[in-house]
Structures are given as structure tokens and as C-alpha cells.
Amino acid sequence: MNLYTFGKAVVTVILTPIYRFDVIGREHFPKEGGVLLCANHIDNLDPPVVGMTAPRDVSFMAKAELFDAPILKHIMPKIKAFPVKRGMSDREALRRGLALLKEGNVLGLFPEGTRSRDGKLKKGLAGAGFFALRSNSAVVPCAIIGPYKPFKRVKVIYGEPIPMDELRERKASAEETTELIMMHIQRLIDNH
Incomplete structure (x- = not known):
């Protein structure tokens, strides 16, 4: 058993008795191939919760500061996280994320960049x-959809993959594409 699988099991055992998770839409998640998973960010618990509820292993971009912490710097790479320098264009993190996707992995992002x-x-x-x-x-x-309060419901909703062909064909901007992604996340929030 690798550290990711072990960590997922530990997080599930710890969090499941505290919070009531409603996980909706797992069937929308592609079973293979690269997946860019984009979620809203309301709490520090979001990465482990997405990691434990997603049907596939998720590699997260995490703020570089976490990789400076004495214990975390050894654990983070083993749980498939890699550093990104916030507030600047981090070419190494961009290359790493693209490589993960091209290899058919799941890359998890919180497009807001920080917690709301x-x-x-x-x-x-x-x-x-x-x-x-x-x-x-x-x-x-x-x-x-939270908030994370003991014995209260926390919903994790996975939507259908967003059609990207038209945006890719006309070479839309990254900003416009992100807006579309955020609109789909907002729609999931509004509908649940």
C-alpha cells in the first residue's frame, strides 16, 4: 500500500464520523485519461476531502510554503502533491501539471487560488x-458545499465534464476558459 492510499484511508476514517458527506455525481468522473478537476475552495479540509471522495487518485498543486515545513516537505510529494509559487507564473509547476495530464492522471486545482x-x-x-x-x-x-461543522452535512458534487472543443478550436484565452469553468462550479453550487 502506498502512502497516498494509506493517507486516503486514514483521512476517511478520521473525517467520516465528524462530517456527513453527501457525494454526488461520481459517475460523471472519467474512468481513464487525463482529468483536470477544478473545485471551489472553502476550507483547508478541501484537498483531503476531494482526495478521499474522488473516484481516482488526485495530484494537487499546493502552495510552495507547505513544502518548507519540516514534516510536510517529506509527506507532500508522497501524497502526489507538488509545489506552485503563488502570485507569479511558475513555469515548473505548469510543466509538471501538463505532464501529469498528458500521462493520463488527475490534476486537482482550486482555481480561486486561496480559500474563500x-x-x-x-x-x-x-x-x-x-x-x-x-x-x-x-x-x-x-x-x-459546507460549512465544515461537526455532524453537519458537507456536499461534494462532481459535475459532467465541461465541453472544451469549441474553446480549444478557436484558441480562446485562458481567462475566458477559466470563467467558463467557474460558471460550471457556480451552477453546481446553485443547483445543490
């Missing part, structure tokens, strides 16, 4: 659009 303090969906950063346009991966929106 009020729980409302914020404007997404262009990185999500960049990955969606530069890869032929399926783009799956995900909505996390």
Missing part, C-alpha cells in the same frame, strides 16, 4: 484555463 473567507465563489485564476486549453484532458467541475 465568506464561502462565496471568487474569480478564478487563469491557470485553470491554461491547463484546460493546453491538454486534451476532460475538465470536471466540483462544488464543495
Whole structure:
């Protein structure tokens, strides 16, 4: 058993008795091939919750500062996370993310770039659009609806893959593509 599988099991055992998870739409998740998974970000628990509820292993881009922490710097790579320098164009992180998608893996992103303090969906950063346009991966929106309060429901909704062919064909901008992704996440929030 690798550390990712072990960690997923531990997180499930710890969080499941505290929160009541309603996971909706797993059937929309492609069973193979590259997947760009884009979710809203309301809490520090979002990455482990998405990791435990997604039907496939997810590699997350995580803020570079986490890789400086004494214990985390050894654990993060083993749970398929890799660093991204926030607030600048991190070419190494972009290359790494594209490589993961082209190899048929799942790349998890929180396009807002940071947690939403009020729980409302914020404007997404262009990185999500960049990955969606530069890869032929399926783009799956995900909505996390909280708040995380003990013994309360937390919904994790996986939407159908967003059609990207038209945007890719006309070489749409990363910003426009990210806006479309955020619109699909907002629609999942509104409908649930």
C-alpha cells in the first residue's frame, strides 16, 4: 500500500464520523485519461476531502510554503502533491501539471487560488484555463458545499465534464476558459 492510499484511508476514517458527506455525481468522473478537476475552495479540509471522495487518485498543486515545513516537505510529494509559487507564473509547476495530464492522471486545482473567507465563489485564476486549453484532458467541475461543522452535512458534487472543443478550436484565452469553468462550479453550487 502506498502512502497516498494509506493517507486516503486514514483521512476517511478520521473525517467520516465528524462530517456527513453527501457525494454526488461520481459517475460523471472519467474512468481513464487525463482529468483536470477544478473545485471551489472553502476550507483547508478541501484537498483531503476531494482526495478521499474522488473516484481516482488526485495530484494537487499546493502552495510552495507547505513544502518548507519540516514534516510536510517529506509527506507532500508522497501524497502526489507538488509545489506552485503563488502570485507569479511558475513555469515548473505548469510543466509538471501538463505532464501529469498528458500521462493520463488527475490534476486537482482550486482555481480561486486561496480559500474563500465568506464561502462565496471568487474569480478564478487563469491557470485553470491554461491547463484546460493546453491538454486534451476532460475538465470536471466540483462544488464543495459546507460549512465544515461537526455532524453537519458537507456536499461534494462532481459535475459532467465541461465541453472544451469549441474553446480549444478557436484558441480562446485562458481567462475566458477559466470563467467558463467557474460558471460550471457556480451552477453546481446553485443547483445543490
